Amino acid sequence: MIKAVWIDVDNTLLDFDACVKAALRDGFAHFGLPPYRDEMFPVFNRVNNEMWHRLELGELTREELLAIRFDRIFEALGFCFDGVTFEEYFRNYLFDSTIHVDGALSLLRHLADKYVVCAASNGPYEQQIHRLQKAEMYPCMTYCFISEQVGAEKPSQEYFDYGMSILRGEVWADAVTGGAFHPEEKKDLSQLTPDEVMMIGDSLTADMAGGTRYGMKTCWYNPQGKGLPEGMAVDHVVRTLEEIKKFL
Ligand SMILES: [Mg+2]
Secondary structure: OOOEEEEOOEOOOEOHHHHHHHHHHHHHHHOOOOOOOOOHHHHHHHHHHHHHHHHHOOOOOHHHHHHHHHHHHHHHHOOOOOHHHHHHHHHHHHHOOOOEOOOHHHHHHHHHHHOEEEEEEOOOHHHHHHHHHHOOOHHHOOEEEEHHHHOOOOOOHHHHHHHHHHHHOOOOOHHHEOOOOOHHHOOOOOOOOHHHEEEEEOOHHHHHHHHHHHOOEEEEEOOOOOOOOOOOOOOEEEOOHHHHHHOO
């Protein structure tokens, strides 16, 4: 029986792609770069995903990633511009961007009535909490496990250990509390096992592989209907967030 739900934030609850496109369009205009065109997004995506994947593998730190990301992206786009300057502008823009994925708030409200809901995100702490608050999603979260505060990234064992220890009441940090955290009505999850947790997310590496390896149930949010790579198994695949209400 599922008792807790961990849900990824970017491209699961908040439409990160739409936020990024808006940030690039605005930033290119601001710095007088060539105007943003839709064909540029796949280039951004390829380089950015490569770098996040290297971070998941432990080959890059977050600081290193942020220091070189836009240099690599501009190189791939054939521009010359200072990546660090753009990174700052880009991150400020994203800090305030909260375009919802369809049905995200309705799903969260549904889940929050039945389960302990945890945001499970690789990202900067202050930014992710601010975006969840601005998107009105924070009140649905009992806990927020944001990698910068956790000190480890999905899919690492340390990240999952940390969240489980919080849920079981073995360790504590004020920073993990969400808007739905009410100590007086805290459910006893001291015996919680990973198979009583459902991990929902769009990333096959960070969310699905991470959750599966840890022994959690998994739900892959796959809006584009991509095929599952060979040898990989998940418990549920959905193309819309609405479908999740059928089994949770
Ligand atoms: Mg994601």
